[in-house]
Amino acid sequence: MADPAQSTPRISGVRSFARREHTRDLNGVNAAIAGIPFDTGASYRTGARFGPEAIRSASVLLREWDPVLEVATLEDLRIVDWGDVGLTPGDAELAVSQIAEQLAPIAESGAVPLGLGGDHLVALGELRALAATAGPLGLILLDSHADTWDAYMGQRFFHGTPFKRAVEEGLIDPSRSLLAGMRGPSYSAADLEDARALGFEVLPYPELAAGGADAYGELARERAGDGPCFLSFDIDFVDPAFAPATGTPEVGGPSSAEALGYVRSLRDIDFRGFDVVEVSPPYDGPGQVTSLLAANVAYTMLGLLALRRRG
Amino acid sequence: MADPAQSTPRISGVRSFARREHTRDLNGVNAAIAGIPFDTGASYRTGARFGPEAIRSASVLLREWDPVLEVATLEDLRIVDWGDVGLTPGDAELAVSQIAEQLAPIAESGAVPLGLGGDHLVALGELRALAATAGPLGLILLDSHADTWDAYMGQRFFHGTPFKRAVEEGLIDPSRSLLAGMRGPSYSAADLEDARALGFEVLPYPELAAGGADAYGELARERAGDGPCFLSFDIDFVDPAFAPATGTPEVGGPSSAEALGYVRSLRDIDFRGFDVVEVSPPYDGPGQVTSLLAANVAYTMLGLLALRRRG
Amino acid sequence: MADPAQSTPRISGVRSFARREHTRDLNGVNAAIAGIPFDTGASYRTGARFGPEAIRSASVLLREWDPVLEVATLEDLRIVDWGDVGLTPGDAELAVSQIAEQLAPIAESGAVPLGLGGDHLVALGELRALAATAGPLGLILLDSHADTWDAYMGQRFFHGTPFKRAVEEGLIDPSRSLLAGMRGPSYSAADLEDARALGFEVLPYPELAAGGADAYGELARERAGDGPCFLSFDIDFVDPAFAPATGTPEVGGPSSAEALGYVRSLRDIDFRGFDVVEVSPPYDGPGQVTSLLAANVAYTMLGLLALRRRG
């Protein structure tokens, strides 16, 4: 195989995701990377609007072959960098609509969108775009928070509410969903009960860790069934030593090796969309480990897609 | 005089502005410091929501006597740290109303509010609170941008529009106002003309620098007249070497010494409110020079108040 | 339950520990957070004098309910932020006396003090204050160093000696104490023997890790018995990837998840005081993971107190 880095070194060039072509032409495309530079939904640290830029920068280190999934992800799939959604500042509710509207052509094209957040509210826009063509999706969430609150200070559109809204709007099917990784102090013992009352299966982090990746993958497949699904990875799922650059970090989480293991376990699920969210670059150190991890999470998601496509 | 640092060193204690009492009791208070942790109006870098915390942290280095203004600012005035405005996230327009409503009691008490931003949209909320008791105010602005746009991507409430809105709402009197320091690439030659068309006097940075602080102070007094005024200092007025931690930096501006000189020149104006805005701490280096400068700008504003009160 | 963050978002306000009331009124108080901004005892990196400020800043992310201990820590206990001890600079021995004297009223009130260091020498002052009312305490220490040296360059009061001094002064009962987590290069094989010769049980990190949290908790309870105890957590116990911001880091330690597990295992011990020490904020990255971990360690200590009080 021709190795593009042998003709142009990886330090060269305008940064597109994994050095893929930057185009809005979706013809023949399997997966489209879409940046969603948005942090107006964040309750604590902002900065996630620069997440797409930083993940793209780190992603130039990615290469064709995934030696764990054993698939030539960047060769087997035609992947393009679609660019970014353009959003009006200062209005979270409007932004969700703009995301849905702008991503709709990707969903309609049959390409699988992979969203680079942005705070977690962006998932609501993504789900609107996907559900419009695929119907309600099963939600597979790895996150230290369930994001199923009703409102915060009266605001119904912020990064703690997307999946409550998505259930209300019929975009996701809780009975085919699995929320895993929740940890950290919460407002009350009822927090996770609220998510369960919506119909979600919830696997707090201590239980997830006790079971390990294989059991998790099994449970996810069981929940997901054969229907279309969405995989959302909030970088705060990972311990802050591995992902310091995020909006609401929670100590005591998995390592990056463990986190990637959970993602890799999600084979044989019909994912119609992905996202990696809550990377806030101003809070990364000079080694930019958070963005690098996020790029690898996205790459692993694409590997799942390549594997499934290979059948 | 008893020196508080002689009984409790400056590194000690919960951080309130300049080690002043943290209270909402405004009885007998001359100036009330109010944090406005808001960055939903920012078009580029966010993070200004942590401005109040960072400025308070840096302000513990301030001391009683201002040797240039020759006034014992922290002794002559009774100054309290009022705490922060509480804002709903994700809705810029709503936040402006919340700021106005929550700051109203300060304006009504006769204490002079000094707002610690927060992005520049917070000024609109401050002006609403002040104009409700004082009537239209003259605006004395030091900023590298005029912030008199009409809208951005359709959004009428963002950090580039507060003074257009304020004029429309009758909160400020352009004929008694002076916008100074504008520099940097703009969308068109008309940008400053729009501000002038609203009735503002506009002094771009090259002209400001050519005239110097004394001429500036003279012009400001002339514009302001005897009526009530508001002094707003956007930290991006200063060159990024001196204030890197800001949302939309513009290279080629004044030093901190020069910037403080412009503020000190504004004697004998009836300021009813002040703010220092656009400090975005995640973009400061470990030396935290931006927050330290902002604390000194606020201190100098208070010195102007102490001088005027002394008469 | 009323959620305070629903009326005032967590980014707002003067930073007190976990958004608790900042007061010196100890009436009805169960636990009092006391900052001890001191680094004059440090042998290598200083900066721990800013530990209290940084831990308070990170602690605004804490919330009422601890889902692992299953206790509503911030609701069940009345916790106040007592503020900071005021210390004379440049004299380590004097500072220890000042800490003891200023913290005495907390110990006398019956509230449990939780000290936020400051370098580890502060523990000697805390122990003096506590032992004056409770008598000799069992010491439960998690630290990568035993801190039982006799002197350094002739200095008997520095951060490697507090527990030797405490034994000499009769403040702690080595027979009811457990020092765990020691690792890293030392001056000689005798280092830990010196601690054992004082009567301490010493559990080096490899043995601690081999046994795990449950065995550790069991051993600690056995050592502690029914008498009053003090729990001291030096943040350098944790691996520097999780806690880079400390004075004398030692690589090869536990993760934050593991470290919190050791703390959680310490149920059913009569702790009369706690501290979290050696957080040196200038050495944290922008993600401030060390301070965030320290805040969670303190929160978990308070959870132990809440559990015990619940009985």
Next chain:
Amino acid sequence: MADPAQSTPRISGVRSFARREHTRDLNGVNAAIAGIPFDTGASYRTGARFGPEAIRSASVLLREWDPVLEVATLEDLRIVDWGDVGLTPGDAELAVSQIAEQLAPIAESGAVPLGLGGDHLVALGELRALAATAGPLGLILLDSHADTWDAYMGQRFFHGTPFKRAVEEGLIDPSRSLLAGMRGPSYSAADLEDARALGFEVLPYPELAAGGADAYGELARERAGDGPCFLSFDIDFVDPAFAPATGTPEVGGPSSAEALGYVRSLRDIDFRGFDVVEVSPPYDGPGQVTSLLAANVAYTMLGLLALRRRG
């Protein structure tokens, strides 16, 4: 005029210089931005290979109208982002050839190349490409070093030698050149004499500063005459407070305002190429002031081009 930021905010999108089109189609193009990610010629700090990425990132803040030059730079010129040169690592001499070869089509097209360095050795490659079509160029250099050494440790191709090589190769005409801004400790008093012996006019920084921008511009025009010229701006010309992120910083230089003033003074010279070099992003603080300044220097160079083209 349609403002592109009004339909797509500046935080959106794959980063090309000043949000210009990223293409290698030079048809009708006035200026082509070319990144040269190279730091193998650096004698002290490396990192300049990430200069093009960082300058592009900062350049999204640029806008159409330059209010000091009074020209609509981004409107009047058709500017494209040509992408980066691809270089073999570990061989400085080879890299110079690769730069020359790859940039040749730009020079041949008639578009003016603006190189984003990269260490200063890249200028030798640029000059080869330009001189091949234009003949020997006058060199207008703003730099704290003359870069006219013969060799370093035996290496004739490193960032202190490009202009000696360029004279030897007949790429520049010293008699139409001006080297200005030299300062800082040197190996001997002869350093600048060597440059003068090659035929260059040399204006050390103290003399440049004493004369000011107008005199400098006058002298440059006099030297340059009517022939084709190259303008090279080493970011270490500016004081490290304004440009910390560079390979061999020299304290005691001009501010960013002064530095831009020198560039603006260079009207009415027939520049056929430009570069901004020695930006080493790992040494920038989080405010990224160096990259922002470099983007503005490049923008000002383009403004000179737009003015000359307007005639």
Next chain:
Amino acid sequence: MADPAQSTPRISGVRSFARREHTRDLNGVNAAIAGIPFDTGASYRTGARFGPEAIRSASVLLREWDPVLEVATLEDLRIVDWGDVGLTPGDAELAVSQIAEQLAPIAESGAVPLGLGGDHLVALGELRALAATAGPLGLILLDSHADTWDAYMGQRFFHGTPFKRAVEEGLIDPSRSLLAGMRGPSYSAADLEDARALGFEVLPYPELAAGGADAYGELARERAGDGPCFLSFDIDFVDPAFAPATGTPEVGGPSSAEALGYVRSLRDIDFRGFDVVEVSPPYDGPGQVTSLLAANVAYTMLGLLALRRRG
């Protein structure tokens, strides 16, 4: 032994490795620390030329006694800091020759050189110096990359090729070598096969982790046999949370505790040389955890030597 830190605290003095004497006198020396400030072989991030300085700085925290290996490393061995190799910039191939030539006297003296990199290409120079006296060495490599490529962009001397060159030059004996820790996306499935085709045993990270340190040590001893060996530790073997400051980081690796465990397992091998490479200080956070880990890796290598010498 008298503890030097008791007469001179560790924060004092010009930084030599572990406060050892800085001399080129190799008489009676067991191990000589040699810095190799070189990053011209790096394909992505540079900066490793400052690795020796940063590792020396962190190494002042090391002390005499290694409590895990149970050996008084700094007492039992006479270790000197030999200083740094002097290299011509900009020519990777030449630098390799210079390293070989300058290190030859160490190899000839019988002292064991411990190289502080520098990017991994420096190993080729080290191996040339060692093989000249010892003959072909077994290579024990801990690294996330095998570094057995043939060329990159035509360059045969860069940090991905040293071990291919070393095999070609007869410096190492693949049949007595073990490459362990490889992970991360690669150009193709064949990458590791190429290394195996050269005769190397390759243990990718998942297999290494599954087997653990004891099995690894056993396998290494088996491969190494009784002949002379070289131990090379690329800091990117460790997860970027523990070692962010490196040239081509790969997420999902071992912790520092695990990494040190692998090194400690390598007892009873006849190591004639060591290195720790690819520490790039500009990418470390303020806590400098990468350099601290590298210093501890070097210390552990020296401990292996002390143990073997003790017999």
Next chain:
Amino acid sequence: MADPAQSTPRISGVRSFARREHTRDLNGVNAAIAGIPFDTGASYRTGARFGPEAIRSASVLLREWDPVLEVATLEDLRIVDWGDVGLTPGDAELAVSQIAEQLAPIAESGAVPLGLGGDHLVALGELRALAATAGPLGLILLDSHADTWDAYMGQRFFHGTPFKRAVEEGLIDPSRSLLAGMRGPSYSAADLEDARALGFEVLPYPELAAGGADAYGELARERAGDGPCFLSFDIDFVDPAFAPATGTPEVGGPSSAEALGYVRSLRDIDFRGFDVVEVSPPYDGPGQVTSLLAANVAYTMLGLLALRRRG
């Protein structure tokens, strides 16, 4: 003279000041650089104990010829790096004695010591060592604070008191002294009066700036007369944009160019000792501009010595 960087590049080697020999042999030495790693006297930020290391690191960029003073500083003088003073931690008063005792041999040898701080209290130890052989010295101080307080929180030995102590101890002659550069908020209008009451001439920064370097040099020479003098440069004299890494920064000061100009103006004074103090490296950004400036200040002091020696 042979240029050492031509045989060993500046990035190589154990860091001694300006690559000078590291020795305690003072035979024939004109100037001895002595690090004083001490920050126990600091009232706000600590970290200055790492000042000597950081200044040495930056000083490798210095070269032989000073083009402004027109003297070959590093050639004309025999300069050695004497290493660091060893200090007992935690006791400021004792440390002053240790500094005096350890530096005495330098003063007695006739070499001129140049102290690298450390916080400003170190000057008291230096002055004791110097006055023991030279008698009372004139003090030429550039600093934003006069450091003539009597005590702080009861502590008579801290970084705000050295010059009061020095007067009391008869080490300096206030009538031959000049304190210049004072600025920033103070406890009262009397602060500078206290310094004047001790007999010092005090030139606050606004007056210093108004007069410029030549007038300052003239005044200093007039005050100093023919007697022996000490030149102390507190890096906080410079504006924090140029020197962020310091213990108690004051905004609104001179640029590095201006600051160096003041130092250069001090020709023809009989300096017997120098120091550069209050550099606190943890507060520097990655560009390390503060340490670089401090290295250049020290270099300029040495240049004054070289000029005077040349006569």
